[in-house]
Amino acid sequence: MNYQQACDWLNQHQFFSIKLGLATTRELLAELGNPQDQYPIIHLAGTNGKGSVGATLLSCLSQGGYRTGFYSSPHLVSVRERFCLGTQWIPRDEFTDIINSLDLFLHDRTHPTYFELTTIIVLLWFARQKADLVILETGMGGRLDATNVVTPLLSILTDISLDHEQYLGDTIEKIAYEKAGIIKPGVPVVFSGRDRAALPTISTQSKQQQSRLYLLGKDFFGEACDGGIEYTSLCGTRQRYSLSLAGAHQVVNASLALAGLDVLTAHFPLTIDQIRTGLAQVVWPGRMELVSHLYRGKKIQVLFDGAHNEAGVMQLAESLSQGYPRNRLILVWGNMADKVMAPAFERILACADSVILTRAEYQRSAPAESLFARLPEPVQTKACCLEPAARALQFALEEANEDDLVCVAGSLYLVGLVRHILNDGVTSNG
Incomplete structure (x- = not known):
C-alpha cells in the first residue's frame, strides 16, 4: 500500500465505532513484543484539558532535549497529527510502513477498531524511534480505554465533567470512576480536583492503589497574573511564567503540567529557562x-x-x-x-x-x-x-x-x- 491506501485501510476500521475494553489491544501488543514497555509514559485522562496539558508537557520536555512523544486524539485534518515526536508528525513513509506490517500481521486475527489501531501504531512507532518519554492521552474514559494497557511513570487527571454519558455513566461520580481506572499501583497521580463530586472517587482509588495523590489547590497552586501564571510548586517555590495558550482555563492546565514536571524532576530534570521557553512556545491548534x-x-x-x-x-x-x-x-x-x-x-x-x-x-x-x-x-x-x-x-x-x-x-x-x-x-x- 502507498500512503493514501494506508490511510484508506485505517479508515475502514470502524472510524466511529466505540468498543470499550483492553483485551484486543493487550493481546495484539503482546504478540508484537509489548513495545509500550520500552519507554516511560505519562498517562493523561480527564474530560477537558488533556490535549493542552499534553502539548505543554511536550513543549517543555522537548526544550530539555528529551525525545518526547505525544499521542493525542482526535486529529483536525491529518491522522498523522495524532503521532508526534517533538514538533514532528510521523513521516508518511513510516506511517505507511507500519500500516503495511499491521495489514500482514492482522491477516488471520480479529481486527481492532480505529482507535485500537492508532494506539498500536503509535506505541510501535515510539519504540522504533527510541523515545525518551511518551505522553499518552486516553481517547475516552480511562479504565477500559485502549491506552490503559500501559504502566506509566505518572498519571495526570484533568478536569472531570459530563461527557459521553452513554458510555461512561450519567453522573460525575460514575465518570470519575472510569477516569480513575488509569491509576496504577504505586504510580503518582496529579489531579485538578476542581469538581468536588469527582474528588472522593479519585482519592479512594489512589489510596487503594497506594499511589501518591497531588492536588491543585492543596499540594501545588496556579494563579492567573499578567496574562500568565504564578505557579507554586510541590516544594513551595514560586515562579511566574508567560502562557502561549489562550483562555483562563489554561492556568489550570499549565499548573497540572508543571506539577507533573515537578513529580518527574528526578527522572527528567528541566531548568527554569527551559520550562519558561517551553510554556511560551506551546502550540495546540483548534483550541482557542x-x-x-x-x-x-x-x-x-x-x-x-x-x-x-x-x-x-x-x-x-x-x-x-x-x-x-x-x-x-x-x-x-x-x-x-x-x-x-x-x-x-x-x-x-x-x-x-x-x-x-x-x-x-x-x-x-x-x-x-x-x-x-x-x-x-x-x-x-x-x-x-x-x-x-x-x-x-x-x-x-x-x-x-x-x-x-x-x-x-x-x-x-x-x-x-x-x-x-x-x-x-x-x-x-x-
Missing part, C-alpha cells in the same frame, strides 16, 4: 486559536475552538464574555448529534450577534436544521442554516467586517474541516 484571514481585501479575525461538551462550551463562553474585543460576534456552529449541552450553548448564543448553523461531513454530525429547531425563538431570528461547512464559512466571511470576530466551534471535526478550507487545504506539516 485566533487567526487573521485576508478575505477580499478584509482582514477578518477567526477564532477556532473545538469546545464540544458542556464544560468546554462554558469555558468558551466565559472567554468570549471576558475578552476578544469586537463589534459583532458571528458564530459558525455545528456539533455531533449525540451531544447535549443546552445551558452552555444558550450562553454562547447570547454572546452571538449572528448564528450560522452547519455540520461537519461526518456520520455523527447533527444536521443544521435539527440544531435550528432546538433554538429558542428569539435566537432563530438571528440564525440561519448553511451546508456544507465551506458555504457557511464563506457566508460568515462575507458578512464580517474587520472589527468583527468570526468564531467556529461546536466540534473538533468542524474546526478541523473549516481550518483546512481556510488554509486552502494546506497544513503546516504536509
